[in-house]
Amino acid sequence: MSRRVPPAAVPLRLLLFATARTAVGVPRLDWPVPAEGRSADLLLADVVRQYPALRRILRGSRLFLNGEPLADPAARVGPGDELAVHPPYGGG
Amino acid sequence: MSTRLSARPLSIAAAHRALDGPGLGGVVVFVGRVRPDPTPAGPVVALVYEAHAAPARRALAELEREARRRFGVERTVAWHRVGRVAVGEAAVVVGAAAAHRRPAFQAARFLIDELKRRVPVWKERRARPGRRPRQRPSPRRGRSAG
Numbered sequence: 001m002s003r004r005v006p007p008a009a010v011p012l013r014l015l016l017f018a019t020a021r022t023a024v025g026v027p028r029l030d031w032p033v034p035a036e037g038r039s040a041d042l043l044l045a046d047v048v049r050q051y052p053a054l055r056r057i058l059r060g061s062r063l064f065l066n067g068e069p070l071a072d073p074a075a076r077v078g079p080g081d082e083l084a085v086h087p088p089y090g091g092g
Numbered sequence: 093m094s095t096r097l098s099a100r101p102l103s104i105a106a107a108h109r110a111l112d113g114p115g116l117g118g119v120v121v122f123v124g125r126v127r128p129d130p131t132p133a134g135p136v137v138a139l140v141y142e143a144h145a146a147p148a149r150r151a152l153a154e155l156e157r158e159a160r161r162r163f164g165v166e167r168t169v170a171w172h173r174v175g176r177v178a179v180g181e182a183a184v185v186v187g188a189a190a191a192h193r194r195p196a197f198q199a200a201r202f203l204i205d206e207l208k209r210r211v212p213v214w215k216e217r218r219a220r221p222g223r224r225p226r227q228r229p230s231p232r233r234g235r236s237a238g
Contacts, residue, residue, distance in 0.1 A: 015144065017142060017144060017212070017214055018142070018214035018216070064144065064147055064212075067144075067146045067147050067150075068147075069147075084144055084147075086144065086212050087214065089208065089209065089210070089211060089212055089213060089214065090208075090213065090214045090215045091141070091143075091172055091183075091184065091207055091208055091211050091213030091214070091215070092124045092172075092183065092184045092204060092207060092208040092213075092237060
């Protein structure tokens, strides 16, 4: 008799560019997030606990949620969202 | 109006063609090329650009719309390379065309200055094949281009 396996929770995808990627060591992380969501700043505090080098980078970075600028760092993010960390730009 | 985020070499001749048109007497094209700046690991041989593609394309398009609205230029280009760009190659090409030179100069200057400030693109220096110098967090340091 097969047991019913609960579906895997959908994580939030964290995109890390430039110095943020260097601080964490990978360009993206799938991060667990509760179904009801969590504020972006609290979620990033969780990430910093695991990757302390990211703390300094976040101070000078902009955040993008699903490709749009995230003006309020306390905004709620949830499963399936894509949160990008943009360190200062260096094009040209 | 032309924006581009490209892994292929940028053609300056193509930029001039995109800015061509009847009555456009003032055409300004700025090309930012990779310099062989010295580093502790040796001279820079290339820059590797990465972008957050969708927001970068949108930011380039917004810059063009703003340049046309603010300066009244008729045609613009805002192109940026991604991937590895060797010393001497163009990393960025911006340009503007108008009836007269003043708005063309102003718009081209606006495009390159604001591109550096607003478009999510980052670069990493390569001093020698297979070696990765430490990344600099500030856009004012470790430039080597533009």
